[in-house]
Amino acid sequence: KAGVTQTPRYLIKTRGQQVTLSCSPISGHRSVSWYQQTPGQGLQFLFEYFSETQRNKGNFPGRFSGRQFSNSRSEMNVSTLELGDSALYLCASSLLYTNEQFFGPGTRLTVL
Amino acid sequence: AQTVTQSQPEMSVQEAETVTLSCTYDTSESDYYLFWYKQPPSRQMILVIRQEAYKQQNATENRFSVNFQKAAKSFSLKISDSQLGDAAMYFCAYRNNNAGNMLTFGGGTRLMVKP
Numbered sequence: 001k002a003g004v005t006q007t008p009r010y011l012i013k014t015r016g017q018q019v020t021l022s023c024s025p026i027s028g029h030r031s032v033s034w035y036q037q038t039p040g041q042g043l044q045f046l047f048e049y050f051s052e053t054q055r056n057k058g059n060f061p062g063r064f065s066g067r068q069f070s071n072s073r074s075e076m077n078v079s080t081l082e083l084g085d086s087a088l089y090l091c092a093s094s095l096l097y098t099n100e101q102f103f104g105p106g107t108r109l110t111v112l
Numbered sequence: 113a114q115t116v117t118q119s120q121p122e123m124s125v126q127e128a129e130t131v132t133l134s135c136t137y138d139t140s141e142s143d144y145y146l147f148w149y150k151q152p153p154s155r156q157m158i159l160v161i162r163q164e165a166y167k168q169q170n171a172t173e174n175r176f177s178v179n180f181q182k183a184a185k186s187f188s189l190k191i192s193d194s195q196l197g198d199a200a201m202y203f204c205a206y207r208n209n210n211a212g213n214m215l216t217f218g219g220g221t222r223l224m225v226k227p
Binding site for chain 1 (some may be wrong): 164212
């Protein structure tokens with residue numbers, strides 16, 4: 001079974017731009033969660049989607065948004081990029097309320 | 113709000129020896145899971161071991177075991193017979209079973225394994 005895939009793996013943007021990251025979960029997994037990982041703040045939960053509905057949202061500004069499609073693939077969008085948005089963005093998929101989330105390799109976003 | 117604290121930013125262990133990584137958490141919930149995740153330099157996070165709060169018996173997975181002290185809100189990870197491949201960042205994580213799949217992570221412990 002293929003693992004969680006994230007595209008692109010690396011991205012460089014400039015301040016003020018917007019970016020869209022994509023996550024394809026493991027086949028059959030309908031829950032997709034997003035996390036931001038930075039050296040200063042560590043791993044922080046962004047949001048979780050299940051069946052195209054946002055179930056949980058972390059404490060991030062409205063510039064961070066996401067969505068999930070009917071095939072469970074998910075995208076997250078960051079608008080008006082700031083230098084502090086530079087981070088590794090991790091996606092994780094799971095069956096709903098199971099005990100294990102499977103993480104993707106992440107997208108490394110650099111904002112210049 | 114739930115918090116997870118890992119007080120050891122870095123740990124070092126000799127190959128074949130045993131090392132224990134510490135984790136404490138704070139929650140008012142009774143139904144939750146605790147996890148240890150490993151993030152090697154390649155960055156792909158993988159689950160090492162999990163513990164359900166209702167279970168008193170400590171979880172074990174081969175060379176990995178936990179010491180779960182519910183009253184003290186402590187959840188340490190013991191790695192026996194350490195191997196070079198164990199070198200990685202280790203994250204302790206908490207999940208409230210009434211809040212979907214949201215994980216709250218600790219700050220991580222970097223484990224170095226000396227040959």
